Each structure stands twice: as C-alpha cells, then as structure tokens.
Amino acid sequence: MNIAHVTPVSGNIHEDRAQAIRDTLRDAIVDRRLTPGTKLSEIEVGTLFNVSRTVVRAVLQMLAFEGLVCTERNRGAFVSNPTPEEARQVFASRRLIEPGIINAVIEFMTPDAARKLRAHLSEEIRYQHERGARARRAEIKSSGDFHLILASLAGNAIIEKFMDELVARSSLVIALYGRSGISSCGHSDHAAILDALETGNAEKARELMLHHIDHIEADLDLRVKEGFALKDALAL
Numbered sequence: 001m002n003i004a005h006v007t008p009v010s011g012n013i014h015e016d017r018a019q020a021i022r023d024t025l026r027d028a029i030v031d032r033r034l035t036p037g038t039k040l041s042e043i044e045v046g047t048l049f050n051v052s053r054t055v056v057r058a059v060l061q062m063l064a065f066e067g068l069v070c071t072e073r074n075r076g077a078f079v080s081n082p083t084p085e086e087a088r089q090v091f092a093s094r095r096l097i098e099p100g101i102i103n104a105v106i107e108f109m110t111p112d113a114a115r116k117l118r119a120h121l122s123e124e125i126r127y128q129h130e131r132g133a134r135a136r137r138a139e140i141k142s143s144g145d146f147h148l149i150l151a152s153l154a155g156n157a158i159i160e161k162f163m164d165e166l167v168a169r170s171s172l173v174i175a176l177y178g179r180s181g182i183s184s185c186g187h188s189d190h191a192a193i194l195d196a197l198e199t200g201n202a203e204k205a206r207e208l209m210l211h212h213i214d215h216i217e218a219d220l221d222l223r224v225k226e227g228f229a230l231k232d233a234l235a236l
C-alpha cells in the first residue's frame with residue numbers, strides 16, 4: 001500500500017524529514033566527519049533522528065543513489081569506499097563538465113555574480129587562517145562550494161545537480177586518497193579563475209579550471225596498494 005496516496009500530508013512530512021536527515025548525513029560525509037567505510041546502522045540512525053526504519057531506508061537509498069553510501073546484502077549500509085578507478089572517473093567527469101560551466105558562466109557573468117564569488121572567496125581565505133578541526137571542515141566545504149556556486153551561475157539545474165554529486169564524491173575520494181590531507185582546493189587557483197572570468201577571458205578561465213582539477217587529482221595517491229597474501233602477512 002502506498003502511504004503517500006492514502007495520507008498525502010503525512011507522506012510529505014516523511015519526505016521532508018527524510019530529506020533533512022539526508023542533508024545532515026551528506027554534510028557529515030562530505031566534510032569527512034563520517035569517513036569511508038563507516039557503518040550506518042538503520043537502528044542507530046533511526047534512534048539518533050527519532051524516525052522509523054522506513055524513513056531511514058529512504059534516506060540511505062537517496063545517499064546510495066548519489067554514490068555516497070553503498071549497501072551490502074545482509075551487512076547493511078556503509079559510507080562508500082570508492083576505488084582508485086572510480087576516483088579517476090570522478091575527476092575525468094569534472095574535466096568534461098567544468099570547462100562547459102565556465103563557458104556558460106561567462107555568458108551570465110554580472111557584477112552581482114562576481115560580487116557573490118568574491119565574497120565567497122574571502123570566506124574561504126578566512127577559514128584558511130583559522131585553526132582547529134571545525135575551521136578545517138568549514139574550509140573543505142567552502143572550497144567545494146566555490147565550484148557549486150559557479151555551477152549555480154551557469155543557469156542549468158541539471159548541471160547543478162551533477163556538480164553537487166561530483167563535488168560530494170570528490171570530497172569522499174580526497175578523504176580516502178588525499179596525500180596532504182589539508183584542503184581540496186588551492187585558493188589562489190580559485191582567485192585566478194575568478195580574475196579570468198571577470199575579464200571575460202573564457203579560454204584562460206577554462207585552462208585554469210582544467211589545471212586546477214589536475215592539481216587536485218595530483219594530490220591523490222591512487223596507486224593500487226599491493227596487499228600481502230594471508231600467509232605472507234603472517235610470515236608463515
């Protein structure tokens with residue numbers, strides 16, 4: 001029986017609640033408070049948020065659809081653990097999409113849009129100078145937000161949704177494979193991209209964006225780690 005058809009109001013409340021919990025868990029995954037491989041127990045999530053398992057399942061399904069959670073039969077749901085190949089695919093996708101976003105943003109670039117990006121940039125830099133885990137998380141989120149604001153200025157809701165997923169997946173990949181473990185983006189790169197956008201130099205902005213994505217990927221250690229066979233690991 002579809003509850004939503006019988007009691008649409010309560011169905012909507014469930015949907016809103018699921019969406020809010022999804023946002024909370026997504027933020028925790030993206031800013032790396034929940035690391036790859038962490039188990040998301042249905043009972044625990046349900047208790048923490050005071051919702052039924054039906055709502056929890058809907059939340060986990062949404063996160064699985066975005067690639068942030070994987071579910072394993074009989075074992076439950078976990079924060080995704082992307083492979084090196086998936087990590088490469090995330091950045092390959094960004095290299096295809098983000099130069100296109102630059103083209104569109106140049107077209108829609110207004111003084112207001114430039115001000116919005118500048119204000120965001122100064123926020124990124126402020127977090128960079130603050131210390132502590134909280135400031136670090138804020139900085140990581142903020143550097144991803146630069147790419148999301150650009151996507152929102154491109155005037156294409158579907159691209160915006162793609163980028164939302166790609167930035168979230170990037171954050172997961174950086175949590176797993178990042179070498180420096182500090183920021184996911186160089187702030188001087190962002191400033192240079194914005195300078196090129198403001199002067200209407202699409203070619204330079206595209207080039208800088210590609211270079212920037214290469215730069216983020218270059219900080220990852222994607223070598224497949226050779227594990228030992230059990231008997232070698234135990235030196236038997």
Ligand SMILES: [Zn+2]
Nearest residue numbers: 143146185186
């Ligand atoms: Zn960046």
